[in-house]
Amino acid sequence: MNVRLPRPAAALVTAVLAAAVAVPASSPALAVPDAAPAAATPTATQAAATSWTPRPEQYAKTVTTRDLAIRMDDGVILRGDLTRPATADGKPLATRLPVIVTITAYNKTLLSAGGGAVLSGADPAYLVKRGYAQLTVDARGTGSSQGQWVAFSAREGKDAGAIVEWAATRSWSNGKVGMTGASYMGISQLFAAARQPRGLKAIFPQVPAADVYRDVVASGGQIDVGFIPLWLGLVTATGVFPPAYGLQEPEAGFKMATDHLMGGLGFTLPLAVQALLGGDPAYDGPFYRERSPISVIDKVKVPTFLVGGEHDLFQRGTPLDFERLQRNGVPVKLILGPWDHLQGSSGAEVPKAGYGTLAELQLRWFDHYIKGRDGQLDKIAPLTYYEQGSGRWVKRDRWIASDLSARQYKLSGTSSVGGTSGRLVTGTPAAGTSIVPPVPVTGLCTRSANQWTAGVPSLLLKDFPCFTNNRFNDLGGLTFDTAPVSTPVRFQGPINARLYVSTPTGDGMLSVAVEDVAPDGSVSRITGGWQVVSHRTLDTTRSRYLDGKLIQPWHPFTKATQRKLASGQVAPVDVEVFPTGAVVQPGHRLRVAVQAFDVPHLLSPLTSLLGQLVPLTVHTGPSYPSSVTLPVRP
Structure with a gap:
C-alpha cells in the first residue's frame, strides 16, 4: 500500500x-564547512583505493x-x-x-x-x-x-x-x-x-x-x-x-x-x-x-x-x-x-575518503560478510581520517598509533578579553593571571554552534562566516598562541587541557577550543572541550596517558564526587578536548582559547546557574603550569 x-x-x-x-x-x-578544496585530496591515493568495482x-x-x-x-x-x-x-x-x-x-x-x-x-x-x-x-x-x-x-x-x-x-x-x-x-x-x-x-x-x-x-x-x-x-x-x-x-x-x-x-x-x-x-x-x-x-x-x-x-x-x-x-x-x-x-x-560511495561501501561490506564475495577489504585501511589543515586523507592501522608522542604546550603570561593573547610555549612559562568573564553569548559565532545543533544551521546558512572563522568569538575570552611554527605540528587523537583556576563561587565552566591561526589572522576552530570546575575529580584508572602525560581525562560526573573550590583556592582542572586529526602548517600559530560559556550548546542546571555567572581566573607560570597536551606525529 x-x-x-x-x-x-x-x-x-x-x-x-x-x-x-x-x-x-x-x-x-x-x-x-572548513573542508579543503577537492584538489587538496591526493588523487593518486584515491585512485588506488577505488580499484574495486561494484557489481x-x-x-x-x-x-x-x-x-x-x-x-x-x-x-x-x-x-x-x-x-x-x-x-x-x-x-x-x-x-x-x-x-x-x-x-x-x-x-x-x-x-x-x-x-x-x-x-x-x-x-x-x-x-x-x-x-x-x-x-x-x-x-x-x-x-x-x-x-x-x-x-x-x-x-x-x-x-x-x-x-x-x-x-x-x-x-x-x-x-x-x-x-x-x-x-x-x-x-x-x-x-x-x-x-x-x-x-x-x-x-x-x-x-x-x-x-x-x-x-x-x-x-x-x-x-x-x-x-x-x-x-x-x-x-x-x-x-x-x-x-x-x-x-x-x-x-x-x-x-x-x-x-x-x-x-x-x-x-x-x-x-x-x-x-x-x-x-x-x-x-x-x-x-x-x-x-x-x-x-x-x-x-x-x-x-x-x-x-x-x-x-x-x-x-x-x-x-x-x-x-x-x-x-x-x-x-x-x-x-x-x-x-x-x-x-x-x-x-x-x-567518496572523498577514496573508497567509493556509501552505498558501494555497504555493498562491499555485506557482499563480503554475508554473500561470501571478495570485497577486497584489505585495500581499505582500518582507520581513514581527514586531516584538518592539509585536506589529506590519512590511513592508519590504529587510533592511537605507536608513532604518536605527547607534546605539552604551557600557557604563558597573561591574556585578556578583546584580543590580547598570552603565549603557548614548550619551555618555561611566564607567571600570569587572566580573567575569563561570564559572557553568555560566547560560542554563538563558532562552528560549535553548528556542531551541537546537529548541523542544521549550516544547511540554512552554509556560507555563514562564523562557521569558518572563530576570530570574532575569541574576543569574548582568553587566547594563548604559539609563535608561528617553522615545521608542521601534526596531531591526532584526544587532547587534554589542564588549567589552574580559581573562582569566587567555587564553580564555573571552562570551554576550551584548540585552533589554527592563519597568517592573515583568520582562526579555524579544530576541536573543543568543556569542563565544569566542581566536576574536576579525576579517575586516573579510566583516564588515558601517552608517554606518562594525560591526553584523555575521565571524570565521574556524579553528585558524590562533585566538589566546589574553597575560597581563594587554585586547583588544576583537566578539560577533555574532543579527539580529532589536524596539522598546523608552517607560518600558522597553534591557539588555545578559553571561555566560560558555549551557547547554544550547554547550559548549567538552573539550580547551579548563578554559580556559573561569575568570572574565572586562569593562573599560569611555573607554580601553576597550565598546559595543553597533544598526541603529536613526527
Whole structure:
C-alpha cells in the first residue's frame, strides 16, 4: 500500500529530515564547512583505493510491503516495512534473500514519504536491486509501533535483537542479516549486535555514540540544550501521526496513539525537566550506562564498519567504539571525515575518503560478510581520517598509533578579553593571571554552534562566516598562541587541557577550543572541550596517558564526587578536548582559547546557574603550569 501524506505532513517531513539526523545524499546543501578544496585530496591515493568495482544491478524494480506486525515477547507489536526486488509484473521476488535491517525512531512512513532516502544515508534500493531485502522498523513507542518510547533502554536493546532474529526466520529470508543506519539507527545496531542474535553477520553504523553522557548529553558536566531538546521533541512529534494501518485496524491504531502519548508524559518530559532542575538525569549513573553502547560493546562480535565526523555529535564516541572493537579482535573499519551530524549521517561526502560511495561501501561490506564475495577489504585501511589543515586523507592501522608522542604546550603570561593573547610555549612559562568573564553569548559565532545543533544551521546558512572563522568569538575570552611554527605540528587523537583556576563561587565552566591561526589572522576552530570546575575529580584508572602525560581525562560526573573550590583556592582542572586529526602548517600559530560559556550548546542546571555567572581566573607560570597536551606525529 502506498501512503500519500497531506501537504502539512509533507512539510513536516522536510523539517524532520533537516532537523533530525540526515537528508538525502544528493542534497546540494551538504557542503562541508572548513573542508579543503577537492584538489587538496591526493588523487593518486584515491585512485588506488577505488580499484574495486561494484557489481551491477540484478533487478530493475522493487516493491514494498508496509506495516508488517512484529510481536515482541511481552506482546507489544512493532511495525516494519519490507522492500524486496520485484518481478516484471511488480510482485515480490520469491527467492529467499539476505535481509538488511534498519531500526528507526523517526517514523519510517514520514521519512520515506518526505525524501526518498531514509536515515541509513544511502538509498536502500541500491542493495535491494543487488539481491537483498530491506526491513525498516519503527522502534518501540515511535512511528507506527506500539509501546512507550524509553530511548536506548535495555528493553529497546532486547527488541533490536529480537527484530534481527525475526527477520532471519521469515519465509522471504535466507537466514542472514546485516544492519544499516545513522545516529539512532547506528546505536541500535550496536545494541542489537551485543545481543548476538542468530543470523546477524555484519553491521554498518554511521555516527554512533559510545558513552552518551560524555559524548552528548552533558559534555563536561553541563546539560546539552542545543541538540537534546530538538531530538526529544522530534521523536515525540513524529510519533503522533496516525499509522497507515489505522483505518483497517482501528483498535491497534488507538493503542499506538495512547502508548505514544503516555511515553511522552512518562519519559520525555520528566527527563528534560529533571535534568534542567539538577535532578538525577543531570549526573552520570546507571541510567546513562544502560543507554551507552560502550557498556555492551565487548559483546559485539560481528564485523563492523563505522563512519564518524570530526564535527559530529559523537565526535568523541565513534573512535572509542572503533578502538574497543579492534582491541577485541572484531573486523572493524572507521572513516572519520570533516563532517557534522547531518553530513556524517547522509554519507554524501564519504567518496572523498577514496573508497567509493556509501552505498558501494555497504555493498562491499555485506557482499563480503554475508554473500561470501571478495570485497577486497584489505585495500581499505582500518582507520581513514581527514586531516584538518592539509585536506589529506590519512590511513592508519590504529587510533592511537605507536608513532604518536605527547607534546605539552604551557600557557604563558597573561591574556585578556578583546584580543590580547598570552603565549603557548614548550619551555618555561611566564607567571600570569587572566580573567575569563561570564559572557553568555560566547560560542554563538563558532562552528560549535553548528556542531551541537546537529548541523542544521549550516544547511540554512552554509556560507555563514562564523562557521569558518572563530576570530570574532575569541574576543569574548582568553587566547594563548604559539609563535608561528617553522615545521608542521601534526596531531591526532584526544587532547587534554589542564588549567589552574580559581573562582569566587567555587564553580564555573571552562570551554576550551584548540585552533589554527592563519597568517592573515583568520582562526579555524579544530576541536573543543568543556569542563565544569566542581566536576574536576579525576579517575586516573579510566583516564588515558601517552608517554606518562594525560591526553584523555575521565571524570565521574556524579553528585558524590562533585566538589566546589574553597575560597581563594587554585586547583588544576583537566578539560577533555574532543579527539580529532589536524596539522598546523608552517607560518600558522597553534591557539588555545578559553571561555566560560558555549551557547547554544550547554547550559548549567538552573539550580547551579548563578554559580556559573561569575568570572574565572586562569593562573599560569611555573607554580601553576597550565598546559595543553597533544598526541603529536613526527
